[in-house]
Amino acid sequence: MPSLDTHCHLDDPRFVPDLGAVLERAAIAGVKDIVAPASEERRWPALYALAGRGGWPRVHPAFGVHPWFLREDDNPHSLTERLSCVLDAAGHRAVAVGEVGLDFWPGMPEHGVQERLLRAQLELAQARDLPVILHARRSEDRLAKCLRDYPGLRGVVHGFTGSEQQAERFVGLGLLLGVGGVVTRQSADRLRRVFAAVPVDRVLIESDAPDQAPSAHAGQRNEPAFMGETLAVLAKDRAMDALALAALLDDNARRLFRIDGGAP
Numbered sequence: 001m002p003s004l005d006t007h008c009h010l011d012d013p014r015f016v017p018d019l020g021a022v023l024e025r026a027a028i029a030g031v032k033d034i035v036a037p038a039s040e041e042r043r044w045p046a047l048y049a050l051a052g053r054g055g056w057p058r059v060h061p062a063f064g065v066h067p068w069f070l071r072e073d074d075n076p077h078s079l080t081e082r083l084s085c086v087l088d089a090a091g092h093r094a095v096a097v098g099e100v101g102l103d104f105w106p107g108m109p110e111h112g113v114q115e116r117l118l119r120a121q122l123e124l125a126q127a128r129d130l131p132v133i134l135h136a137r138r139s140e141d142r143l144a145k146c147l148r149d150y151p152g153l154r155g156v157v158h159g160f161t162g163s164e165q166q167a168e169r170f171v172g173l174g175l176l177l178g179v180g181g182v183v184t185r186q187s188a189d190r191l192r193r194v195f196a197a198v199p200v201d202r203v204l205i206e207s208d209a210p211d212q213a214p215s216a217h218a219g220q221r222n223e224p225a226f227m228g229e230t231l232a233v234l235a236k237d238r239a240m241d242a243l244a245l246a247a248l249l250d251d252n253a254r255r256l257f258r259i260d261g262g263a264p
């Protein structure tokens with residue numbers, strides 16, 4: 001089992017009724033650290049509170065506004081100020097800027113607005129030397145083009161489902177690619193081939209809970225304790241021992257987010 005879940009929406013309302021039990025199952029499964037990216041700005045305070053809860057697994061928040069929740073009348077300067085404020089308050093606890101990105105699915109905020117507000121958040125990440133947690137749906141090429149303007153920016157394209165060429169492009173830009181339960185589905189042959197070809201030091205494993213449950217839990221609310229199934233598929237495709245792969249993926253995550261191994 002990986003000791004770090006690199007992407008879990010612990011502030012999601014679906015976790016409210018039994019968050020303690022979810023975290024306990026994660027700890028029993030061997031998860032020591034969870035990176036919890038923000039989605040909606042109005043839930044930043046809840047996320048901030050979670051990071052201070054103490055105990056295991058430790059919760060490491062990232063702050064940003066997910067493309068689904070961007071307001072078309074927002075302005076980049078004001079967004080930067082609000083985000084700066086919460087990052088200042090969180091101090092060293094904030095491990096990244098995220099979840100930010102581009103989502104070109106129909107019905108999402110206008111593309112130009114998304115890109116302007118994304119760029120404001122990328123600039124702040126760069127200025128603060130924080131990695132970024134990126135979301136891309138039907139927007140991988142535009143995102144890669146945008147990222148070229150931020151050399152040296154570290155980060156991960158989480159829940160990556162793009163092509164091999166797009167994967168190569170992101171890796172070429174110095175980014176990592178996150179993979180979750182989607183890779184365990186029967187229809188995931190193409191994605192499995194894409195990930196098997198990504199250099200192992202550029203892969204992060206994530207639950208993306210409460211969504212994207214691996215196939216053994218299809219249709220259920222996902223949680224970090226289910227990541228073992230994803231790990232097993234990735235290990236099989238690389239003909240690697242799962243524990244050995246987990247150790248490498250842990251190193252990748254700890255390096256990117258600067259999270260130490262903590263106590264046993």
Ligand SMILES: [Zn+2]
Pocket residue numbers: 007009037099208
């Ligand atoms: Zn997410």
